[in-house]
Amino acid sequence: MAGTRTVRSTETRxxxxxxxxxxxAEHGLVAVSNRQISEAAGQGNVAAVGYHFGTRAxxxxxxxxxxxxxxxxxxxxxxxxxxxxxxxxxxxxxxxxPAPEHLATLGLPxxxxxxxxxxxxxxxxxxxxxxxxxxxxxxxxxxxGLGRCLDALPAEVRAERGDMARQLITHTCAExxxxxxxxxxxxxxxxxxxxxxxTDAITGLLLAPVTPRSPAKEVRTxx
Amino acid sequence: MAGTRTVRSTETRxxxxxxxxxxxAEHGLVAVSNRQISEAAGQGNVAAVGYHFGTRAxxxxxxxxxxxxxxxxxxxxxxxxxxxxxxxxxxxxxxxxPAPEHLATLGLPxxxxxxxxxxxxxxxxxxxxxxxxxxxxxxxxxxxGLGRCLDALPAEVRAERGDMARQLITHTCAExxxxxxxxxxxxxxxxxxxxxxxTDAITGLLLAPVTPRSPAKEVRTxx
Numbered sequence: 181m182a183g184t185r186t187v188r189s190t191e192t193r194x195x196x197x198x199x200x201x202x203x204x205a206e207h208g209l210v211a212v213s214n215r216q217i218s219e220a221a222g223q224g225n226v227a228a229v230g231y232h233f234g235t236r237a238x239x240x241x242x243x244x245x246x247x248x249x250x251x252x253x254x255x256x257x258x259x260x261x262x263x264x265x266x267x268x269x270x271x272x273x274x275x276x277x278p279a280p281e282h283l284a285t286l287g288l289p290x291x292x293x294x295x296x297x298x299x300x301x302x303x304x305x306x307x308x309x310x311x312x313x314x315x316x317x318x319x320x321x322x323x324x325g326l327g328r329c330l331d332a333l334p335a336e337v338r339a340e341r342g343d344m345a346r347q348l349i350t351h352t353c354a355e356x357x358x359x360x361x362x363x364x365x366x367x368x369x370x371x372x373x374x375x376x377x378x379t380d381a382i383t384g385l386l387l388a389p390v391t392p393r394s395p396a397k398e399v400r401t402x403x
Numbered sequence: 404m405a406g407t408r409t410v411r412s413t414e415t416r417x418x419x420x421x422x423x424x425x426x427x428a429e430h431g432l433v434a435v436s437n438r439q440i441s442e443a444a445g446q447g448n449v450a451a452v453g454y455h456f457g458t459r460a461x462x463x464x465x466x467x468x469x470x471x472x473x474x475x476x477x478x479x480x481x482x483x484x485x486x487x488x489x490x491x492x493x494x495x496x497x498x499x500x501p502a503p504e505h506l507a508t509l510g511l512p513x514x515x516x517x518x519x520x521x522x523x524x525x526x527x528x529x530x531x532x533x534x535x536x537x538x539x540x541x542x543x544x545x546x547x548g549l550g551r552c553l554d555a556l557p558a559e560v561r562a563e564r565g566d567m568a569r570q571l572i573t574h575t576c577a578e579x580x581x582x583x584x585x586x587x588x589x590x591x592x593x594x595x596x597x598x599x600x601x602t603d604a605i606t607g608l609l610l611a612p613v614t615p616r617s618p619a620k621e622v623r624t625x626x
Binding site for chain 2: 207208210211269297301303336337339340341343344347348351352355358362364367368373376377378379380381382383384385386387388389390391393
């Protein structure tokens with residue numbers, strides 16, 4: 181009996197996560213209520229989300245965590261072939277490839293890439309999800325390896341280009357996912373080619389020469 | 404009398420556009436009704452949006468068109484200093500700089516950059532807005548000049564990197580606008596520095612070496 185209850189509870193959690201991912205991806209995080217998610221997940225009890233997950237942030241973390249586990253397993257495999265390399269492009273591939281490779285396994289339509297856009301556009305949730313992602317060993321090792329190849333870049337340029345790389349990966353995957361779901365034309369024939377296009381582009385972006393900026397306009401006088 | 408009516412009608416249109424831009428930027432295009440926009444614009448008549456603009460697409464085009472005019476005036480000025488250059492970075496600057504320079508003139512908080520994200524995430528509206536943008540002479544001349552510098556790139560790579568450049572400009576401006584509006588820290592001290600960071604990064608992205616892709620998996624036999 182306890183076993184059956186656990187199975188049922190796991191199934192309920194899965195159904196809620198799937199419904200939430202789809203609804204959040206389609207309508208945004210703010211527009212979707214826990215009640216709508218419970219109903220879309222076929223739960224008679226409209227408080228099911230709260231009972232199984234707690235807050236909305238907890239639910240988002242659970243969905244991201246599930247994908248993140250699969251993505252980090254892929255990254256570990258690519259990392260095992262990359263260790264020892266000092267080529268920037270190899271380390272960029274470690275950063276880029278896992279998400280599109282994971283998306284290729286999800287079938288049609290998938291919602292994860294568009295869900296991730298919504299999460300990454302919410303400053304608070306992005307901070308929570310990013311902090312959690314950085315506890316994953318394969319991602320940490322990747323960022324460390326990439327950082328070693330880029331130590332000639334000023335720290336603030338590395339940070340801003342890291343932001344840009346994240347934006348490119350997130351939004352390019354989401355645009356491709358939407359085109360696939362809607363049956364419109366995609367830029368590349370496969371997720372593998374999308375990963376290749378992103379890897380080339382982000383390598384160029386990270387290695388671009390840095391033009392000196394204009395001096396700051398507000399000059400503070402020394403005390 | 405007719406003059407007063409025209410002034411009032413212009414003021415009403417401006418108020419509706421300002422309210423729509425803010426609401427769309429905050430909540431997304433789908434979540435906001437014309438009634439909500441009319442109310443937020445202080446219009447007693449909830450049909451004011453339809454009366455003054457027609458469809459939602461017409462309203463979005465009017466808002467984008469207003470910003471686009473200001474942006475293309477800036478682009479014309481930069482273009483006048485760029486003509487004759489064969490440096491990729493100079494042409495990328497023509498592409499990148501006008502939007503952040505325009506945003507710097509809008510005061511705090513501005514909504515245009517986040518509104519543009521919503522428009523660019525809607526496939527139909529993106530197509531409408533992009534087609535209209537491509538009728539603007541300064542943008543056409545910029546894309547032509549940039550294309551001439553990049554004619555060694557295969558056409559499909561140029562197209563996908565063009566997409567990526569657009570994504571970077573749109574989302575980097577929107578993230579900075581949000582940070583400014585919320586009083587959180589920004590990556591760069593000024594819009595001018597953001598433009599410089601984007602110009603460097605996009606130049607590197609466009610010039611990155613192209614790695615040959617894996618052959619397509621579906622091979623069509625000859626007839």
